[in-house]
Amino acid sequence: MESGEKRRRPNRPVRVEDVARVAGVSPITVSRALSYPDKVKEETRARILEAVAQTGYVVNRFASSLRSGRSNVISVFVSSLMNPHFASSMQGILDAFEGSPYQLMFAQTGYSEQFEADLLETVLPFRPAGVVFTGVIRSDKSREALQQLAIPVIEMWGYRPDPIDMLLGFSNHEGGRLMGEHFGQKGFRRIAYSGHTIERGAERIAGFREGLARHDATINLIHPMEGTRRIADGIDAFRDIRAQLPDVDAIFFGTDILATGAVLGAEKMGVEVPREVAIAGFGGLDYTPHVRPSLTTIHVSGYEMGRDAGRMLLRRLNGERVDKPVVQQPISLEARDSTNR
Amino acid sequence: MESGEKRRRPNRPVRVEDVARVAGVSPITVSRALSYPDKVKEETRARILEAVAQTGYVVNRFASSLRSGRSNVISVFVSSLMNPHFASSMQGILDAFEGSPYQLMFAQTGYSEQFEADLLETVLPFRPAGVVFTGVIRSDKSREALQQLAIPVIEMWGYRPDPIDMLLGFSNHEGGRLMGEHFGQKGFRRIAYSGHTIERGAERIAGFREGLARHDATINLIHPMEGTRRIADGIDAFRDIRAQLPDVDAIFFGTDILATGAVLGAEKMGVEVPREVAIAGFGGLDYTPHVRPSLTTIHVSGYEMGRDAGRMLLRRLNGERVDKPVVQQPISLEARDSTNR
DNA sequence: GTGAAAGCGCTAACAG
DNA sequence: CTGTTAGCGCTTTCAC
Numbered sequence: 001m002e003s004g005e006k007r008r009r010p011n012r013p014v015r016v017e018d019v020a021r022v023a024g025v026s027p028i029t030v031s032r033a034l035s036y037p038d039k040v041k042e043e044t045r046a047r048i049l050e051a052v053a054q055t056g057y058v059v060n061r062f063a064s065s066l067r068s069g070r071s072n073v074i075s076v077f078v079s080s081l082m083n084p085h086f087a088s089s090m091q092g093i094l095d096a097f098e099g100s101p102y103q104l105m106f107a108q109t110g111y112s113e114q115f116e117a118d119l120l121e122t123v124l125p126f127r128p129a130g131v132v133f134t135g136v137i138r139s140d141k142s143r144e145a146l147q148q149l150a151i152p153v154i155e156m157w158g159y160r161p162d163p164i165d166m167l168l169g170f171s172n173h174e175g176g177r178l179m180g181e182h183f184g185q186k187g188f189r190r191i192a193y194s195g196h197t198i199e200r201g202a203e204r205i206a207g208f209r210e211g212l213a214r215h216d217a218t219i220n221l222i223h224p225m226e227g228t229r230r231i232a233d234g235i236d237a238f239r240d241i242r243a244q245l246p247d248v249d250a251i252f253f254g255t256d257i258l259a260t261g262a263v264l265g266a267e268k269m270g271v272e273v274p275r276e277v278a279i280a281g282f283g284g285l286d287y288t289p290h291v292r293p294s295l296t297t298i299h300v301s302g303y304e305m306g307r308d309a310g311r312m313l314l315r316r317l318n319g320e321r322v323d324k325p326v327v328q329q330p331i332s333l334e335a336r337d338s339t340n341r
Numbered sequence: 342m343e344s345g346e347k348r349r350r351p352n353r354p355v356r357v358e359d360v361a362r363v364a365g366v367s368p369i370t371v372s373r374a375l376s377y378p379d380k381v382k383e384e385t386r387a388r389i390l391e392a393v394a395q396t397g398y399v400v401n402r403f404a405s406s407l408r409s410g411r412s413n414v415i416s417v418f419v420s421s422l423m424n425p426h427f428a429s430s431m432q433g434i435l436d437a438f439e440g441s442p443y444q445l446m447f448a449q450t451g452y453s454e455q456f457e458a459d460l461l462e463t464v465l466p467f468r469p470a471g472v473v474f475t476g477v478i479r480s481d482k483s484r485e486a487l488q489q490l491a492i493p494v495i496e497m498w499g500y501r502p503d504p505i506d507m508l509l510g511f512s513n514h515e516g517g518r519l520m521g522e523h524f525g526q527k528g529f530r531r532i533a534y535s536g537h538t539i540e541r542g543a544e545r546i547a548g549f550r551e552g553l554a555r556h557d558a559t560i561n562l563i564h565p566m567e568g569t570r571r572i573a574d575g576i577d578a579f580r581d582i583r584a585q586l587p588d589v590d591a592i593f594f595g596t597d598i599l600a601t602g603a604v605l606g607a608e609k610m611g612v613e614v615p616r617e618v619a620i621a622g623f624g625g626l627d628y629t630p631h632v633r634p635s636l637t638t639i640h641v642s643g644y645e646m647g648r649d650a651g652r653m654l655l656r657r658l659n660g661e662r663v664d665k666p667v668v669q670q671p672i673s674l675e676a677r678d679s680t681n682r
Numbered sequence: 683g684t685g686a687a688a689g690c691g692c693t694a695a696c697a698g
Numbered sequence: 699c700t701g702t703t704a705g706c707g708c709t710t711t712c713a714c
Contacts, residue, residue, distance in 0.1 A: 015707060026685050031709055041683060056489065061466035062407040063707035067690050071403070081435070081447075082428045091423050094449050103463055106422075106447040108435050122444055125402035148397065231628035264631045287572035290605045292633075356691060367701050372693055382699060404691035407706050686713080697702075 014057045023051035034059065065127070074102045074313070075128040077119065079109050079135055083229075085255065085283045086134050089156060089306030093132060096310025102129065102317070113138045120145060130313045135200070136160045136169070152316040154309045157302075158200060163326055166316070168309045170329040172200045173207035175298040178333045179252050179280055180211020182296070186341060187215075188250035188278060194223040194237045194262075195254020195282070204282070208252060221245045225258060234261015235268065238279075242271070249277055250339065256281035256288050256297050263291055263338060278339040293337035300331050355398045364392035375400065406468070415443045415654070416469040418460065420450050420476055424570075426596065426624045427475050430497060430647030434473060437651025443470065443658070454479045461486060471654045476541065477501045477510070493657040495650045498643075499541060504667055507657070509650045511670040513541045514548035516639040519674045520593050520621055521552020523637070527682060528556075529591035529619060535564040535578045535603075536595020536623070545623070549593060562586045566599060575602015576609065579620075583612070590618055591680065597622035597629050597638050604632055604679060619680040634678035641672050 016027040023030065025044060033040040033048040040048070051057075065071050076093060078086050090106070097104055107123055109116040117139040130151055136158035137143050146153050146164050153165040160167065183191060193208060195201055205222065212218055223241050225233065237258055241248055253259035259281030266273045273279050273293055281288065284299030312322050357368040364371065366385060374381040374389040381389070392398075406412045417434060419427050431447070438445060448464055450457040458480040471492055477499035478484050487494050487505050494506040501508065524532060534549060536542055546563065553559055564582050566574065578599055582589055594600040600622030607614045614620050614634055622629065625640030653663050 013707095016709090017707085027707090028686085028709070029684060032684085035709085039683075044683080056486075058462075059466045060407070060468065060707055062403045062412070062468065063690090064466075064709070065690095066401070066403040066407055066692085066706090067708045067710070069690070069710095080432075081422060082425070082432050084423070084425070087423045087428065091421075094422070103446070103467075104448075106445070121399075122442075125400045125405075126444075127401065127403065145397070231631055235631060261628075261631070264633065267633060287602075290572055290576060290602070292605065292608060354691095357693090358691085368691090369693065369702085370700060373700085376693085380699075385699080401691055404706090405693070407690090407708085408692045408694075410694090410706070684714085686711105688709100688711085690708090690710095692706090693704100694706095695702105695704090698700085 014055045019051045019057045023048045071127045071129050072102050073126045073128045074104050074130045075123045076104050076106045076132045077109050088302040092303040092306025093310040096307045117142050154313050156309050166325040168327045170331045172203035175331050176204035176207025177211040180208040183250050184212050184215025184217050190220050190247050190249045192221040192241050192248050192251045193219050195225050197224045229257045231261040234258035235265035238262035238265035251279050253281050256283045256285040274339050274341045280339050296336045296339040297334050299334050355396045360392045360398045364389045412468045412470050413443050414467045414469045415445050415471045416464045417445050417447045417473045418450050429643040433644040433647025434651040437648045458483050495654050497650050507666040509668045511672045513544035516672050517545035517548025518552040521549040524591050525553050525556025525558050531561050531588050531590045533562040533582050533589050533592045534560050536566050538565045570598045572602040575599035576606035579603035579606035592620050594622045597624045597626040601632050615680050615682045621680050637677045637680040638675050640675050
């Protein structure tokens with residue numbers, strides 16, 4: 001850490017007062033020049049900005065937020081940053097907030113309800129101006145805590161009849177149902193589901209079962225995969241499912257990631273898709289049309305969901321009204337080669 | 342937002358003072374009970390914790406950090422959260438900090454130097470206790486600003502002879518060289534590179550060229566791809582390269598994502614990999630062994646890099662010495678089917 | 683358009 | 699082990 005720089009004062013950071021002295025004004029004028037440029041004479045402001053540059057002043061957000069009672073932190077919770085489904089939503093949020101004065105603080109909840117609650121405790125001290133949740137918030141205690149705060153909260157990627165505040169989600173049940181109908185129409189009879197089985201997964205399964213039932217079909221095997229999901233896990237899942245249900249003729253995966261792995265696994269095992277086993281995913285990841293065979297999936301507009309959630313939140317932060325605080329995003333079945341028999 | 346809760350005071354948040362009154366102690370004792378549990382008698386602490394629960398007290402981090410001069414914010418900069426190469430590093434950082442009192446604040450720099458500098462300005466007001474950078478920091482102004490702060494800074498995924506503080510990276514030049522040697526040994530003669538061409542990309546290209554030169558080969562086409570990278574972009578890239586260099590017999594992509602797309606694109610166009618064109622990627626994404634044909638790549642331990650960077654930073658935050666503040670991560674060539682001719 | 687005084691909520695420093 | 703006092707750096711409020 002040796003540098004030839006003229007190190008300022010090792011101990012005392014530059015404060016408004018220092019800038020004020022250099023610019024020959026009072027501290028409050030410096031503050032105004034930086035926060036409300038219009039309220040300060042052009043010339044004064046120029047002098048102040050020069051003093052800021054000269055002194056290397058950086059506002060202390062702790063002091064400014066403490067005094068003003070305003071925070072520019074938006075807290076974003078996501079179960080996993082590595083999950084590409086969510087990653088595109090995160091991108092959407094980032095894009096929505098670009099150019100705004102807000103600072104996004106990401107926190108990863110890791111699919112655990114307890115951890116989610118703990119995390120909230122480490123984030124709330126920052127008095128976030130708003131909160132984004134990827135997936136509905138499960139812990140009742142957390143829901144209450146957020147409600148008490150009376151700040152804009154938006155839940156995404158899930159659905160609840162009683163959102164904390166705003167909600168931008170889609171129906172996992174409907175997604176499952178669409179796939180169930182599709183499998184039923186195709187005449188598949190030995191059917192497996194693989195993926196999450198709780199929360200969103202449970203809804204998906206219920207819908208899937210409902211869709212299948214209309215064609216007198218049912219789920220013959222539920223293969224739970226709660227943990228991490230990587231392509232390689234899909235390969236294993238495919239092997240396991242074939243072992244447990246040798247005559248399986250169609251598998252619905254809770255995520256495209258597993259489904260992609262399964263397609264690769266099938267090829268490895270010399271099993272033809274879709275002739276011997278049909279495979280479908282969920283989420284509509286960008287590469288699904290390019291997998292060979294192209295992957296049937298339920299398309300969810302993750303990016304748009306994040307972007308729109310960000311916009312809704314921004315509107316509320318700007319004091320505008322949000323007409324429809326609860327939005328159900330449309331989803332659709334993308335029937336492709338992997339189930340085309 | 343109507344709830345049957347007994348809403349406390351709509352305007353005045355709960356403060357230490359309120360907790361203190363309920364617990365029958367002074368404010369400072371409350372503060373200590375929460376920050377330094379050992380310094381308060383067991384019994385008193387229990388009473389305080391009960392009062393905290395009863396009142397719903399949440400510490401105001403702005404006030405506490407302002408007074409104590411300590412921040413628990415770690416600022417993490419990453420060019421793109423959607424990039425799976427970096428995502429696993431982010432995961433590593435998250436895991437390293439799990440259970441620590443620090444709060445990670447992610448900021449996305451979007452590959453732009455200017456944006457990177459602007460972002461630093463919005464983050465520095467939070468007086469982060471430490472900074473993690475994915476990729477070396479380019480702007481000299483930013484480097485100086487961070488150096489002035491004298492807080493632990495760690496740069497990852499890149500290399501510079503003059504790191505700001507700590508650096509955990511690998512040599513892109515070496516990665517390129519390894520691939521150049523491999524291509525040369527395989528006897529490829531009409532060679533293309535596709536991917537980033539600046540910064541890390543430039544180093545990779547230089548190394549690649551050097552490796553090839555040892556076998557009297559050279560790069561016949563550089564196909565720049567600076568922007569977003571998705572599998573579909575790799576498909577396009579492959580088509581473009583074939584159009585520009587019809588007799589190309591080997592392509593080195595700056596990321597596995599593009600290489601994977603290229604493999605799929607080749608299959609679509611009826612071009613055999615590796616017989617007609619060999620394809621290699623960079624990064625060692627988890628699914629590369631499973632692509633058909635399996636993808637030759639330069640393996641980089643992204644997760645470990647993030648995790649180790651997090652640990653180094655934590656050690657410094659705890660006041661411990663870090664013996665080797667500049668670490669070069671080993672990388673290796675994973676020769677697989679996509680170049681096996 | 684600018685300034686003086688006050689205080690946001692917390693915890694360091696010093697006492698006891 | 700607990701309390702008193704003061705002040706972190708900023709911006710609100712009120713004044714001119």
